[in-house]
Amino acid sequence: MMRVKLDRQQVSRGSLVLVNRNHPVTRRLGKKSLGLVGQGIAMEAVAAAQLNKLLKDQTDIVCVSGFRSREEQERIYTDSLQENGEAFTRQYVAMPSHSEHECGLAIDLGENRQDIDFIRPAFPYEGKCQAFRDKLPDHGFIQRYEAGKETVTGISHEPWHFRYVGLPHSLMIRDLGVSLEEYIRMLREKEVFTWNWQGREINVRYVLAKEGGDTVCHVPEDSAYQISGDNVGGFVVTWL
Template sequence: MRTVTITRDRLGRGPLILVNRSHPLRPAPPPECVPVDSRCPAVALEKQAAALLSACIQSLNGGAQIVPVSGWRSAEEQRRIWDETLHQEGEAFTAQYVAYPGCSEHQTGLAVDLGRAAPHIDFLRPDFPYHGIWGRFRAASVKYGFIERYQAHQTHLTGIAAEPWHFRYVGAPHAALMTEQGLCLEEYSGFLAQTPRRCVLDNGRAVEVRYVPCMGQETEISLPEEGCCQISGDNASGFVVTVWEAG
């Protein structure tokens, strides 16, 4: 085994950061984002998330029916959307469907709103049905590392109304674990803190996932000598350690 030291400022970095009104974004370098689709150059995601989203849509031949509507947003853009929606729709609607500036997943580059192709697409609430190609995308997206982030039965935990169009990249093993266990991101660190979890991906590769609490300004984490590893902060109180077993 080898030991790595992770500093406290890494709590707010990684694909598993929780971002909501109770867990605002921490200072961090801006994400390296690229367009999801050349036809929609203004809609960008963190580069790995963008590549995997594109691959998922292509695997379904869904490019003509699935449209990226909104991806990464700057702090200024999120503030503008909040202010405009508050003015036009009122406080109750805005609180349901727009994250408060500084508390939006869109500012991470890991979240995307998708819509059904149509002459007019509602920017805030795009239509993204549960049937047809859109339902098949939901099922397939899990193995590409995406979850449907805001579901109706989890509103009391997420604080956001059901958004069938909003998908969040977390990584393949985590999307599979959350989906199998019926968890939202607000519950995931607590679930992992109970005991390390192991899953086998579609390609047959085994993955172990565990939670390590932040111990102060520096946290020591043990990793195997071999195999691919990832350490992501949860933007709360610890780190999620993912180890792909050497094969």
């Protein structure tokens, strides 16, 4: 087995970081980490590259909101409180430092129409929007806030909000029918999760981060592997 050392700060890095009311964004992206999608909307560079593959020659779908600084999220939250009230804002707008948009891995998509609602853009479960939605998991994206998961995610159902988690996790989350919160919890409870993907065996192991010093992960020699922090307290190690 090959030993991989990870420091504590890396818990907040990677495509599987969990961001919600209980787990704030602690790592701020610099401009060099960003790419552009759609009409100049910023996203984390790897996520942007995957989304651009789907957006090529696409005129019916538009990118409404991607990466936001903490200051921008604070302004959106404050404006919504004033314009829409507390109940609406708590349902649809995350508090500053608790929005996935601040980690650059989230994108709000909308149907291309004359009037687009910035907070709740229309993205129906039919026609070209649904066809686009169906393709997203093959490129590493999940619909983040599904109907029926409100008590788990803390956010109302949002058909327009998508989150990059990377392959093969997007397909696993889709097939299991779980939220990102439930997926991370499931991995933490299992020693090793094994899944068949495109005829290959995928192994996923959760490794708890050490409080002091480096955390050592073990992966098979000569294997293709990836490691992401979960922003909770550990690392998700995936290998073929």
